[in-house]
Ligand code: NAD
């Protein structure tokens with residue numbers, strides 16, 4: 513990295529990735545500087561972060577919280593804005609080099625697009641943006657000469673393995689999956705799963721939505737689609753392998769048969785930092801892996817018959833067009849409904865499957881098409897859920 517610091521905007525700073533990104537920035541004062549913080553509605557934490565990190569500006573998406581946030585920050589030298597337009601504008605300010613997209617779900621799509629259009633380097637955590645509109649996002653990024661660095665640990669692993677391999681095509685990648693809390697269970701065992709059980713992930717502490725996606729294996733399906741767009745792959749080049757220890761973060765296989773893997777303890781701070789510092793590795797005090805405690809690393813095939821979301825995601829990836837957008841919208845509503853005790857664990861896949869069956873295919877959707885498809889699918893999923901309950 514040059515002597516200059518990298519100036520960072522964190523979209524979704526109050527979440528799991530956002531707060532870990534702040535720890536990374538705090539630990540690298542010579543190299544990284546915070547410029548912008550944004551959050552959905554948690555003004556208490558946002559104000560606390562602003563007082564500590566002294567950014568240039570903060571944005572709260574929930575406009576009704578603007579007055580209260582301004583009051584909390586009245587003695588600080590920080591600009592306070594609210595609403596979606598402010599979020600889409602703030603990513604373009606000159607002071608920012610890198611935008612970390614750490615908003616969860618479809619809600620992160622427009623701000624990701626805005627940051628790309630403004631020519632900012634993207635550290636991408638918001639995988640749903642690529643699932644919904646991967647073709648559009650990657651083509652606009654290419655046009656604008658914008659780099660997208662992955663933050664998702666599996667994709668960061670692949671990205672790290674590709675260093676120095678510019679002339680060597682990928683034959684295949686293996687995305688590793690922990691298998692979540694219900695690994696090895698069959699459909700009958702999953703019938704009466706509670707949200708408390710589903711929220712109890714064995715290896716990673718994350719936001720609620722991605723934790724449920726990990727329990728249903730939808731997370732790995734979304735990651736397969738994310739990998740397709742990040743690395744320009746076909747679905748038969750993307751394999752999922754269950755690796756319960758979460759030490760091997762993913763593997764690339766090259767055309768000579770050689771495989772490269774990236775390993776380490778499960779800690780999102782490492783991929784976040786790498787996306788900020790690429791191509792350099794910054795010295796860190798992250799806990800090191802000690803093989804004495806991991807004498808066995810195991811690998812097994814996933815079970816898409818039980819964890820149907822995985823099969824549904826591959827089906828959506830193969831169909832392409834607007835279908836992954838349908839998959840994502842139906843999943844977001846189904847997960848939210850599961851978290852609100854409106855549907856059971858197994859109904860998550862049923863809602864998604866029905867929405868996919870009813871979807872009308874659009875081969876080359878525009879941004880407006882995605883917005884319409886997302887809207888219509890949410891309505892459809894809610895209607896299906898209301899009918900069942
Ligand atoms: P989270 O729920 O902990 O945090 C989400 C953040 O987004 C919060 O700051 C929230 O205020 C903001 N937000 C939510 N809805 C919003 C809206 N409508 N408008 C504006 N802001 C909004 O989520 P997370 O676990 O940090 O995940 C963030 C993203 O990173 C997700 O796309 C997830 O798939 C991805 N990711 C997370 C992890 C992890 O370890 N948590 C790992 C890999 C990828």
Ligand code: MG
Pocket residue numbers: 664665666735
């Ligand atoms: Mg991941």
